[in-house]
Amino acid sequence: MTDIQNTFTMIDPVKGNLAFKLFWFEGNSYFDHLQRNNYFSVIWIKEGSGKLKSDFSEYDFEEDNLLAFTPYQPFMLSTENKLSGVVIQFHPDFFCIHKHHKEVSCSGILFDNIYHPPYVKIDEASAATFNLMLSQIKTEMQNKALAQYEILVSYLKIFLITASRLKSAQQALDQDPDKVNKEPFILHDLKEAIETHYKTKHSASDYADLLNISAKALARVTKAYFNKTISNLIAERIIIEAKRELYLTNKPIKEIAYELGYDDEYYFSRFFKTNVSPQLYRDTVGFGRASA
Structure with missing residues (x-):
């Protein structure tokens, strides 16, 4: 289950492919080349800033940004600063946001949002929830037990719902008619x-x-x-x-x-x-x- 100290991986026993993965990273080599993965990726940038290239556009990212990408969505991170953070990756066979849209409501908000950058700014309250979920996921993956899949999916749902709520609130603020630069x-x-x-x-x-x-x-x-x-x-x-x-x-x-x-x-x-x-x-x- 554990690859190295800060990497925890679950493999699909039938297909032999990645099902679920949690890892902490330091350095710029993880995402400095084009990614086209056949699984969902959620990347919490805890340290560093730079440029995100995704699909047809380029964006600035900074620390405490949570980046979210769907299977085969192309992206890469460019920076001259040191990057560190934590990543959750999961295959649609493990948990598909399309099939479970009514439960997590993240499709079109956190993922597949063509009108907003593919990230959300993390506030202090959400960071506490994320850290708790990551700790629970790490513990669960270190101690394989009955109903492990169900427990991991539950933690993942809480993580995604929290991120989607946060991004939805930030989008609502962006659409506030009192803002000077409101959308035409x-x-x-x-x-x-x-x-x-x-x-x-x-x-x-x-x-x-x-x-x-x-x-x-x-x-x-x-x-x-x-x-x-x-x-x-x-x-x-x-x-x-x-x-x-x-x-x-x-x-x-x-x-x-x-x-x-x-x-x-x-x-x-x-x-x-x-x-x-x-x-x-x-x-x-x-x-x-x-x-x-």
Whole structure:
């Protein structure tokens, strides 16, 4: 179970792959190269700061930031400072946020949030909860006993719910109408338009037309507030839905492509390969079986 003093790993006995892992790290070599992991990663930066590159964007991160990434979401950390922190990694077969969305409500907030950076700022109260959960997880993984999986999932749920609540509260503050730099109302309309039409409208000009605004003006305000282009937002939303379908269902890839507005399965596969191919994603992450 224990690799080294500060690393604790659980392996799926059937597939032989990583199921759950907890480890503490020091140094810049862990995430200074592109990551494309077939499991969820939650990284608590306890010391250090730098640049986070994720998907199509780049962000600043600092100590007491909690970073969250879904399977095969590309990311890397660049810094000239010493980094240290703690990491939780878990495969969807161990715990899938899509299947348990009603229990933890972290999909679209902590993970798969295309409109906010993929991290949350940790406050003192949440840090105390996180440290307690990490201590409990470490103890449980050192002493394998009856119902270990159920206990670990319970601790993980508390960790994810706490992080999601914190990020949700911070997003609400960002949307406070009393804030000087509040988000323009047009972006609220853009979010709703993408959520409604991403399966049928795939171009930035489609949304500019829907919102009755020039494409250049919409592109400018979108880049300023989301640090992404409209095309990036649309692409990320499509990929999120494709991943959800690939994991939760056994639908043929051709059918998923068609439902997302792609008549050509091969064109859809090339589009999806900004991460990995749809088939590789399904083969390594798998689709959620009813018994899982």
